[in-house]
Amino acid sequence: MDVPPPACLKSPPNIPHKLLLGPGPSNAAEDVLQAMTSPLLGHLHPEFLKIMDEVKEGIQYVFQTKNKLTFAISGTGHAGMECALVNLLEPGDRLLVVDIGFWANRATDMAERCGATVQRVTEPPGKAVDAATLEKAIESYRPHVVFVVQGESSTGVCQPLEKFGSICHKHGALLVVDTVASLGGAEFYADRLEVDCVYSATQKCLNAPPSLAPISFSERALEKIKKRTKKVQSYYLDAELLGNYWGCFDEPRRYHHTGMISSVYALRAALARLAAEGLDEAVQKHKRNVQLLYIGLDDIGVSPFVQDEKLRLPCLTTVAVPEGIDAKQVCDTLMSQGIEVAGGLGPTVGKLWRIGTFGMNSNEANIKRVVAAMKAALADQKHHI
Amino acid sequence: MDVPPPACLKSPPNIPHKLLLGPGPSNAAEDVLQAMTSPLLGHLHPEFLKIMDEVKEGIQYVFQTKNKLTFAISGTGHAGMECALVNLLEPGDRLLVVDIGFWANRATDMAERCGATVQRVTEPPGKAVDAATLEKAIESYRPHVVFVVQGESSTGVCQPLEKFGSICHKHGALLVVDTVASLGGAEFYADRLEVDCVYSATQKCLNAPPSLAPISFSERALEKIKKRTKKVQSYYLDAELLGNYWGCFDEPRRYHHTGMISSVYALRAALARLAAEGLDEAVQKHKRNVQLLYIGLDDIGVSPFVQDEKLRLPCLTTVAVPEGIDAKQVCDTLMSQGIEVAGGLGPTVGKLWRIGTFGMNSNEANIKRVVAAMKAALADQKHHI
Structure with a gap:
């Protein structure tokens, strides 16, 4: 040696x-931790696919969406953010970032790594951006995608989202919402708010260990993904490939990557807790x-x-x-x-x-x-x- | 609702x-599963940073390397492959893929998403590529990076790696080795073999759940990363940022993402098992x-x-x-x-x-x-x- x-x-x-x-x-719930001691299954075994289906339904519930392209990324909240941006942005696209704290920097960094150009609409720490200000910024910048964090964990602000979706759609932009720090702790209705992509994480209100990033894409978002001229720059975070593995489309599932079996057990237990509450x-x-x-x-x-x-x-x-x-x-x-x-x-x-x-x-x-x-x-x- | x-x-x-x-x-060891029931710590708490340091030492041991840039990616083996390629390839770079089965396709797919051009040196299923054939291919294609899978899980071949490192270096190429299916089950000495990047996964010979991808970069690889003209296209898989979080450099650790606390506990237990054996x-x-x-x-x-x-x-x-x-x-x-x-x-x-x-x-x-x-x-x- x-x-x-x-x-x-x-x-x-x-x-x-x-x-x-x-x-x-946050602390993890005892039954969520215990769920991870269940024996491993294969990542394409029918019993595991059924658990994935159940987790998918649970994620649709917590996001309040009927989006078929709903699943959990095998990565933490940051992987959720990256998945949203790499799939929805192509090189040269314009991203408008609602900047009310730290997370605007992260989204900007990731979007620039996708070859997108970024502008921001900014309010000082402790404040939120209102719908009229957002619309003015959209009119002037004409973004392809608008990025906003609901629970801005650097300032403690819960960014109101009313009208954000309809304003984006009126101007042909997609709306991405980060709910990592807010999901389960603040009202959120993806479909009602016309959100095109929402993601979260497991280690906050879900009381599970950090490991997976629940995510969901609207039909409008999926359409944009299907029309891409260039492949998504990340294979690991390619939403169409992940959607196939998670059984989101009417087609046979293919091996994309080895799902995080134990973490999916934990997420199922966490979603079951929240659904029961x-x-x-x-x-x-x-x-x-x-x-x-x-x-x-x-x-x-x-x-x-x-x-x-x-x-x-x-x-x-x-x-x-x-x-x-x-x-x-x-x-x-x-x-x-x-x-x-x-x-x-x-x-x-x-x-x-x-x-x-x-x-x-x-x-x-x-x-x-x-x-x-x-x-x-x-x-x-x-x-x- | x-x-x-x-x-x-x-x-x-x-x-x-x-x-x-x-x-x-594979099946997970009982003590590895039990390790995940330990209470969560914060991803920057000193007790957790110490566990990360211990995991890092364990990874250096299983890879048989002294590389300082050694850590575990918060993602599965596929994330390991993507991390290796996005960090070591820039758009326009040439990648030579040793093609002895399925994994050559995956590496090709990912490399093309990085904007690299790919050529292959191929042997039919059940065979391996020998050092002389590799050198000929390198001489003709002049790749920046050579990719090879040690344990080709689609064919059951254990690709010999003797001389691969020195041949690559003689011709100015970096050597990436995938040990997902072989680590702990076949001889591997990263430093002795002059490997520039090696990654693996947790769910094979380590008998842990799929969740993390141990990875290590040589000084030569780190030098190439430092000289990049363009940022790594993935924030989540940026080796320098991850190396900082994992304490690989002499600098204060910064928050990069929320580490997979429970999975790191599991990996520590798995590495401890292997070190004891x-x-x-x-x-x-x-x-x-x-x-x-x-x-x-x-x-x-x-x-x-x-x-x-x-x-x-x-x-x-x-x-x-x-x-x-x-x-x-x-x-x-x-x-x-x-x-x-x-x-x-x-x-x-x-x-x-x-x-x-x-x-x-x-x-x-x-x-x-x-x-x-x-x-x-x-x-x-x-x-x-």
Whole structure:
């Protein structure tokens, strides 16, 4: 052997239990983790194809869509974003990015790697873009595709989407919506909103491990894909090939890649949990519980970063860091107690804390615990000033 | 709700236990599955970064490399192939594909999506390309990159790689090796063989669920990546960004994507198993046990498809279908007994069976069971002719 077996693999890993109240991953549900211990099946065995079909139905439910081209990508939320963009953009296409935070940069980076040109319509952190502003930007830029994030996790804004779909379609553009941080925690109706492509991830409100990216394309989006003059630049993320493997078309399934068997089991369990709770009830639960968080924050003298309450994401709350407080030190103090709360991201670094209450983590006990821990950490800092 | 909760998610999934002796996924080890039930950590928590470091060391061990740019892609083996090609090819580059079966098509498809031009050096199914033939093809085509599959799972050939690296380097080409179906089941020494990029998958000899693609790039490969004139077309598979997240360079880690926490736990457990067994011993075990399979096959009157025993993959055996036998019916009969054996793939459909004995599935009991089942299925068919 040129390279000896590593000594570090002789001992078990150190995996402490933490309460994950950052922007994700959230904690995974016990039955979702247990689902992954089921024996593996082959990626084209009929029993596994049936599970894929069931997962597909579950994804249609959480997206509220009847789109036939609905499946889960064998990759995380970022793979979902890349799948949306590589399939819907051809070199030279124009993409309009609704820029209300960090995720606009990611989408821009990916779109430019597709050879698209990108313009943005921007609002400052904590604000959202309104429909009239969007329409003006579309009229001036004439994009092929419009990209918007519903749950902007860097600012805690829940971007309203009413009329976005119809405005895009009036001007011949497709609408892509990122629901990674919002799905299951804020209202979303893909078909009603006329969304052409929506994707999400598994590690937020679904309380599953990060692994798959549920995605769905409208008929209008599929039409554009079919009319492409150039192959999709990624084989792994080619929506038509993936749609075939996921049985979305009336044709025999072909081997595209080896599906992530155990992760699909986990996603099925997570979707079953959400379906049993009910999507409406899940969203209402987040809205009810986040009110408790607002009250708790108010009690300890801090305020939500997003001033307009209607624009706040019910499953991820951003909190303005008071003057003179070291934001990172508060996070470190909480982490030492096994509670994760995160700082800002991109444009909001140092300006805010991010408290995620995703899915099963949205409950009174967690909220009381994190508020009490923050209260103590803040008092401790003030005491030392 | 426009779309009601799916009724199919109300009952538990049907997941029968099967002995997976096809070309993969193989069965997963129980402790590897159990590792996935550990609580989630954040993708940038120090405890998780330590686990990533340990996984990285384990991957360096199984690849037998000291390459610093070594990590696991959050995607399956196909994502590994795509990562290798999108990072090492720029538009207009020439790729030479060693074509000894199905995988040459996949690599060609992906490379063309990168804007590269592809030529092949081909041998018929069951054969391998020798070093002199490769050198002649390189001299005539002058490729920037040479792609070769070590374990050609469509034919059962283990492609010899001696001198491939030095020949490539003599002519200024980089060498990419796919070890998806061979790693842990056939000798492989990345550094000794002068391999510039090697990738694999988790669901074969590692006995983990399909989810991650271990990958490693040499200094020479990294140099080419650094000199690219155009960004890598995939953000998700950008090796330099991934290398940063995996702590491969002396720089602070940045958030690239949300790592597949539970899958990384599983991979760590799988690598720990292999390190405890020892890579040499693992390979020798496959070689010893496959001899039992050859004897068993001979006893029931069928023969390996690959005639030159030195070219046979020790972990995946292809068997020629005797004249007059319905290959698919034999597979169906075995599957009805809970044993998976596969038919051909691509150029070998209908011509052979594929029997995978990957990792822990390489043992005398499994081999006896599959041989006995094939014997009965063949006798049954002959009886009905």
